[in-house]
Amino acid sequence: MSPLDLLDLGLVGLRTRPARAALSALGIAIGIATMIVVTGIPASSQAALVTKLSALGTNTLQAMAVPDMDPPAALPESAVEMVRRIGPVTAGSAVANTHAFVRRNDRLDANNAAGLTVLATRLDLLPTINARVRSGSWLTPATERFPAVVLGSVAANRLGVTDLPPGTPAPQVVIADRAFTVVGILATTPLTPDIDRSVLVGWPVAKSELGFDGHPTVLYVQAEEARIEAVRGVLAETISPERPGAVTVTRPSDALAAKRATERSFSVLFLALAGVALVVGGIGVANTMVVSVLERRSEIGLRRALGATRGQIRGQFLTESVVLATAGGLIGTALGLLATAGYASWQDWPVVLPARSAALGVGGAIVIGVLAGVYPCVRAARLTPTQALATV
Template sequence: MREPNIRPVRLSAFDLLGLGLLGIRTRKTRAALSALGIAIGIATMIAVTGIPASSQAQLVRELSALGTNMLQATATPDQTPPVLLPKESVGMVRRIAPVTGVSAVANTHTLVRRSDLTDPEDGSGLTVLASHFDLLPVIGAHLQQGSWLTSVTAAFPTVVLGTVAATRLGVTDVHTGDSPGQVMIGDRWFTVVGILAAVPLLPDIDRSVLVGWPAAQSELGFDGHPTKLYIRTHEPAIEAVRAVLPETVNPEQPADVLVSQPSEALAAKRATENTFSSLFLALAAVALLVGGIGVANTMVISVLERRSEIGLRRALGANRGQIRGQFLTESVALAALGGIAGTLLGLCATAGYADYRGWPLVVPLSSTLAGLGGAVLVGVVAGVYPSMRAASLPPTEALASV
């Protein structure tokens, strides 16, 4: 009589996972110590990429505050006759696609005095500038006291003082009500409505008295031609914007337009962004390798200790592929648990240190995914030899150890 062709039952993924976790559940201390090696490697990888990334983000933020994306355009000085920038130059520059903000000031060539009793020729080294309403956000300036010029106040004789100008003119407070502070520009009194905080990037603004564009035209005889344009751009396009600014600002006389060089802080920022901590990553890789060796060692010992279990399963019909899958699954699960624990540990360490230093928390997603992926890869590599060794054990030899 012919024997029936009996095929071994195929294990489902759920059953295979249950068998793989069996060794971890029964040998918890050893599994925890093995996973700890992986966890330390992954935590190190995340920490040594997350902490420098957070530090870099803080440095980039500080460098960005130094005006890395700002350009200035002025007319060539000391020309006869003087070169005037077109009145439409601000609007024309605003049409450049990478430009995010543009504003302008203009020298009114008038003197400012504390009162009509001081020397009419003594302007205290200050400059009276006509200003657009959107100047402050473009140059990154802030008010120390009072308010900025509005469409209403800019039409009247009102001024905002730079911090140095306020000190030299003896204006320490912005008074409201019946006795507001006043300064004399030319032969007209102007009411002080605000005082700017210091603008480290633009000391000229600190020494300026800012008048609204409409009031400068009506009260001081200003002709409406801007003297200096401040341009904010998308940082990667700053060189391209600089190249087209002269023709855009003054199409008829582009050679008479001077455009500032990009800030040196931009080069420093770009150098910072390109810095890569290869040494730290190498240390993390070594820690991960050591953890992988620990997992492999644990799996080899597990195979030796569980020879009777392997022999019994083989005698009950398990084939070599199922034995191999069981131990490979156990190795991957062990490494994955270590990877998850290491990821959480690394994130907590990075978050704690960043919070302590007052940095923004930045953890590169690539390093997190690489850590988890590396843990699984280590589990696969570490489990190949033990799983193959377990599968190659003859059932009789394995059962002989019972």
Template sequence: MKTVDRATRPVRLTPLDLLALGLIGLRTRKVRAVLSALGIAIGIATIVVVTGIPASSQRNLMAELSALGTDVLQVSPAPSGTGEAVALPAQAPAMVARIGPVRQVAAVANTHTPLRRSDQSAEGDGAGLAVLAGSPDLLPVLRARMHSGSFLDATAAKLPMIVLGSATATRLGIPDLRPGEPPPQVLVGRQWFTVRGILAPVPLSPDLDVAAIIGWESAATYLHFDRRPTVIYVRTYEPAIEQVRSVLQATVDPANPGQVRVSLPSDALAAKRATANTFSALFLGLAVVALLVGGVGVANTMVISVLERRPEIGLRRALGASRGQIRGQFLTESVVLSLLGGFAGTLIGAAATAGYAAWLGWPVVIPASAALAGLGGAALIGVVAGVYPSMQAARLPPAQALAS
């Protein structure tokens, strides 16, 4: 009797055998398999994209901050409760420059003078554009660049010459300065100023993009400027930035230190980029929904597969296949189907992330954790989606399955 039991005992299937059996349904129903795996692929691709793009953006931000420097402090007056224009003491930049770890100091001041393209344009055409008096060290302190032309040197700072911010130049219809051509002029108050240069966008101080800069001495001569700055930029040694920050208020205005505000422009830039990435959570939620939909699709495909392949199940049971082997076959098919969708989704998501990052000039960063989590999630969905159909297939009596 024991000999008979051993002879009729089902053969144990190896993992390769289960894989071969699981691929039968996928090879014979290719279109259905592709459509079922599509939902999984979309979900995994979305997960890779919504983690890869912020990671690439973060890497680019770190490189950008390293290039611009995280050692710049911005000093400005605290908001006035009366709404009146407030400025810092005229001697404040010189006093700040005396602080030991401070390397460079630059200042700008709002002259509150209207800016127009010409005397024929309407009074309100320059609304929102500020005319600032600026010190010669402004560009190196902010590590700003010129789009065209040149900045104000010691001589030009005394003459009626002006440098336009990037947005200001576009607004006034002066997108570029061409060598060999007469430089354009703009009207500042009632005084004509010659455009000497156009700034490239300034990440550490976006206010300069919608401004025009004239020399400190020029502002005093032509616009009756009182030499009181409204913003001071301080570049210091990075290890000592907190110590410098702690003494800036009292140094700038010893009589009213509470009326002075000190901030890190690099922190504002980082916060802006973080705010731009807040939609990642929303898309991650959409990715989870897509995975759930894909899982339902896989489960539906497996249920239909069991119904269509009853004769095959009955024949295998009649030839000695155990219920466990039938369960393993259909569970393997479900997992393989989900993993194929997961691999396809990972490749699609990586390609989309790389394309988007390359388009924006960012370094391509695809977190390995996101890809592994996506594939693990796909395998888990395959197991969950395949449990019921595989149990349903294993419960079919051989005679009933063959009769169908």
């Protein structure tokens, strides 16, 4: 028999009993759809959780000079450029304390800084610390050379500059007896609360107007998350090869450990749920095929009496089992993917369609069809024409 003849013969039972075939395929489809859903929805939930954990700085390190050393330690002016040469490092920036005082106007006490720090900053600071501008704009290659400042969220409140409406004159603050124009206000930066309490000026203007010596105070480094510990291990030696002990580096955020634990927990959960769903689907197919053999003993006996071999009988029922399971797998995979996408969109999560689970759904359905059809097809092939026709 050709493969097409075998397929046509295997579809006989499905065509003659469409209701049973539909219900059996539906049972398989529900099992496969359940597998897709119980892997896809947690995967979307995991993606949302991982995104939130990543926002907590799982790939960020900070480096600074150890305080109270003798002689005093200072980070080299080229520290940022040296750090960027480390392979896994993806971004690096720095700020420096100018030790200047900031006032709302020149009528206030020059020594009253309101607990605020004036920091010299590099233009690439915002993406490195995942910060954003709430009002106004960030420093540019032009404004960083002139007396312009960007206020942290807390600094803006303390200085009474809470908004920068377009089309209105920009307010000014006084730093070291020099008026600086406020060009922007930052949103709250949870990763770097020190920035919230700071007044940020350009690196060049800090040197020309505030007596800044060019040595950074704090380095912010982003690196590939999987290699963050390796980067931390060489960061001090890279920044200060002569005195690595004078550099202290923060350890990775606790959120990184939580993120990795979450990924491991979800992986175990996915495997367990997928296994249960496949077993349930396999039992349904096997039950359907066993019943089909029992009900079609007369058909088996008649075909055997007309010369059908045991191999042909096995092929007929095995094909029927595989077709039934494959149809259910395709339908279940489609339903599972649609349900996953719909629920994730409703929850405002990233839509994660598990391609591996979809492939496993279809492939698993075929394997289920083969395994579940082995016993029924062998049992059918063992029936002699006399045994089969005895029930007629």
